[in-house]
Amino acid sequence: MTDATNDIQASQGQLYPRRVYPMDGHDLSEEQIAVAFAMTSRRPEAFDEIAEKVSHEKAADFHERWVLGYGHASVAEHAIVHIAVENVSRLACDTLEDNRLASYTEKSSRYQVMPEDYYHVPDELAQHPALKKEYEAACQTLFQSYFKLIEGCIEHLRKTTPRIASERDGAFNMRLRRVATDHCRAVLPAATLTNVGVTANARTLEHAIAKLFSSGLAEEQDLGDAVREQSRLITPTLIKYADKVDYLERASGLQLDLAQRFGFPSEEPSDSENSGTGAPEVRLVHWDRKGEEKIVSALLYRHSNLAYEQVLERVKDLGSESRQAIIDECVAGIGPHDAPPREFEVVDYQFEFMLDYGAYREFKRHRMMSYLPQPLTVAHGYRIPSLVSEAGLESEFGAAVSTAEAAYWKVREVSPLAVQYLVTHAHNRRVVSKFNLRECYHLFKMRTSEEAHFSIREPMIEAMRLAVDVQPQFFRHLKLRNYPDWWPHPIEG
Ligand SMILES: Cc1cc2nc3c(=O)[nH]c(=O)nc-3n(C[C@H](O)[C@H](O)[C@H](O)COP(=O)(O)OP(=O)(O)OC[C@H]3O[C@@H](n4cnc5c(N)ncnc54)[C@H](O)[C@@H]3O)c2cc1C
DSSP states (O other): OOOOOOHHHTTTSSOOOOOOGGGGGOOHHHHHHHHHHHTTTTSSSSSHHHHTOOOOOHHHHHIIIIIIOOOOOOGGGGGGGEEEEEEEEHHHHHHHTTTTTEEEEEEEEETTTOOOTBBBBGGGGTTHHHHHHHHHHHHHHHHHHHHHHHHHHHHHHHHHHHOTTTHHHHHHHHHHHHHHOOOOOOGBBBTTTEEEEEEEEEHHHHHHHHHHHHSSSSHHHHHHOOOOOOOOOOOOOOOOTTTOOOHHHHHHHHHHHHHTTTOOOOOGGGGGTTOOOOOOEEEEEEOOOOOOHHHHHHHHTTTOOHHHHHHHHHHHHHHHHHHHHHHHHHTTTOTTTTOGGGGGGEEEEEEEEEEHHHHHHHOOOOOOOOEEEEEOSSTTBBOOOOOHHTTTOOOHHHHHHEEEHHHHHHHHHOOOGGGGGGGGBBBBBEEEEEEHHHHHHHHHHHHSSSOOOOOHHHHHHHHHHHHHOGGGGGTTOOSSSSSSSTSSSOOHH
C-alpha cells in the first residue's frame, strides 16, 4: 500500500484516515489507472489495493466489457495520453485542435521564422501533375516572399526603431527580427507545416481521431490513422475502435447540399476582386436582453430553497438598480487573475467576425465557446500587415498573394477542400461564435492586452466595445491591462 504518510499522520486516531496520493506513482498503465478509478463505484477497497489486482489483461477485459460494451465512456477520461505531432499542415492541425476537452501547444509563427519549403502538398493533386506543379510554385512564391518581406521589414525597422539604452547589437537585431516575423507570417499559406503537443484523455482522443478519419481531406485521414496507432501504444483498448463515423463524414457534404438546395450562394472567382482591402469586421448578432435578471436569479438561487421560476419572478420585481447592486456586491474585489462567478455563464453573446486566418487561429484556441467557421477562402480579401505597408512592401506582398489566388481558383475546380491549403494567413474568414459573459471576461482580458497579436487584438477590442455598449453594467468589474479610451467606467488603480 502506498505510504501517504503526511495524510495518515494528519488524520491519526481516525477510523478512516484521509489519504491523498498520486496513482501514477504506482507503475500503472493509463488503462489500469482508469480501471482502478472506475471500480471504486462497486468495490470498497482503497484505490491502490484495487490497482494491485488489476493486471493489464484485466484492465483490457474491463474496458472491453464496460467502456466499449456498455458505453461507460467516462471511464476512458481517466486515461491520459500525450501525443507529439510534427510536420502537419496548419489546416490539419486546426481539425486536430478542434476539441474542447484537450490541451495543445503549437509551434508559433509569431516567434520563429519558418524554414524553406515548409509546406504540405495534398494527395488530392497527385492525379493532376500540372496543377500540383502550379500549387507548389504558388507555395514557393509565398515562402520566398515571406523571407524577402522579413528582410525588408528588418531593414525598415533598423532605420525607424530607437535602441533601448545599453541594448547590444545581437539583442537589437533579435528584437527587430521578432517584430518582422510577427507581421510577415501573414503571407504564409494554410499549407505551412507545424508541430503540436497534445494532451488528451482517451475519450476525447477517440473523438478527435473519429473527426480526423471522417474528414474529406487525405492528410487529415492519414493523421487520424497515425494518432490512433500511436495512442494505442498508451491505451490499446480505449482507442481500439476509434474510426470513421459515417454520420460525421456525411454531415459537411449534407450541409453543403442543403445550402445549395435552398439557394445560398457559394464563392465565385469575381469575389476576390476586393482583395487587399478586407478589414476585420465584428457584429454582435445576439445578446441577452434579460441578462441582468438571469444573472441575479442565478446568484440568489444558489442559497435559496425556491424553485428557479419563483426566484426569477421575485428578481423581476426588484428593479434594475437593486439587481445591479447585487451583481456589484458579488463581483466587487475581483482580482486581475480571478474569474467571475459561474453564474456569469448564464448570459451569452453571439458575434460574427471576419478575421484573417492568423487571427482566427488564435481565436479558435479559446475552448470555452462555440465557434462555426466558414471554409477558408480567398473570396473575402486579405489584410496587409501595417509594418509591410510602412516598409513600402505592399506590392511584394500583393504579388505573392495574387499568385496564390490564381492557383487557388484552378485547384478549386479539382478539390474544393484541398484548395484551402493555398489560403494565406492574411486572408479573411467568417466565423460565428457564441460565448458567455464569464468567458468574455477571460477573452477580453487576454486578447485586448498589448501582448496579444495585433491581428486579433483589434477585432477583440471591437467585440468588447459592442458588448460593453449594450450591457455596460456587466463589465464594470472587468480588469484589463490596457483600457481603451472609450471605457465607460472609472478605472481602479
Ligand atoms: C501572448 C500569447 C502568446 C501565445 N503563444 C502561444 C504559442 O506559442 N503556442 C500556443 O499553442 N499557444 C499560444 N497561446 C495561446 C494560449 O496558450 C491559449 O491556448 C489560448 O489563448 C486559449 O486560452 P486559455 O487556455 O486561457 O483558455 P480558454 O480555452 O479560453 O478557456 C478559459 C479558461 O478555462 C480554463 N481551461 C480551458 N481549457 C482547459 C483545460 N483543458 N484544462 C484546464 N483548464 C482549462 C482555463 O482556466 C482557461 O484560462 C498564446 C497566447 C497569448 C495570449
